[in-house]
Amino acid sequence: MTAMTVFPPADEGWFKSSFSQSTGQCVEVRFGxxxxxxxxxxxxxxxxxxxxxxxxxxxxxxxxxxxxxxxA
Structure with a gap:
């Protein structure tokens, strides 16, 4: 697996799981x-x-x- 760390593009098109709570402790994904x-x-x-x-x-x-x- 080759993962690379880069800085995010424009703040558009990001979403998080509908299972995420609104506590801000989640990740977001964007496809492009x-x-x-x-x-x-x-x-x-x-x-x-x-x-x-x-x-x-x-x-x-x-x-x-x-x-x-x-x-567990």
């Missing part, structure tokens, strides 16, 4: 040019992590399969 950009909601001007389509889809499949569940 075959990439998924992820940033911290509490630091919208800070760095973000960018994944290509294959990396993003592998993450989503792992999350759906429970591979990233927090240990």
């Amino acid at each position: 040019e075959g990439l998924a950009h992820v940033r911290n909601t509490r630091d919208r001007t800070g760095p973000m992590v960018t994944f290509n389509r294959a990396e993003w889809e592998a993450f989503l499949l792992g999350a759906w399969n429970g591979e990233f569940d927090m240990p």
Whole structure:
């Protein structure tokens, strides 16, 4: 996996999960040019992590399969 940290583009097109609470403790995602950009909601001007389509889809499949569940 090749993730790179870059600074966020314009503040448009970002969204967060409908399961997120309004406490500001979540991440936002934005898609563009075959990439998924992820940033911290509490630091919208800070760095973000960018994944290509294959990396993003592998993450989503792992999350759906429970591979990233927090240990008890």
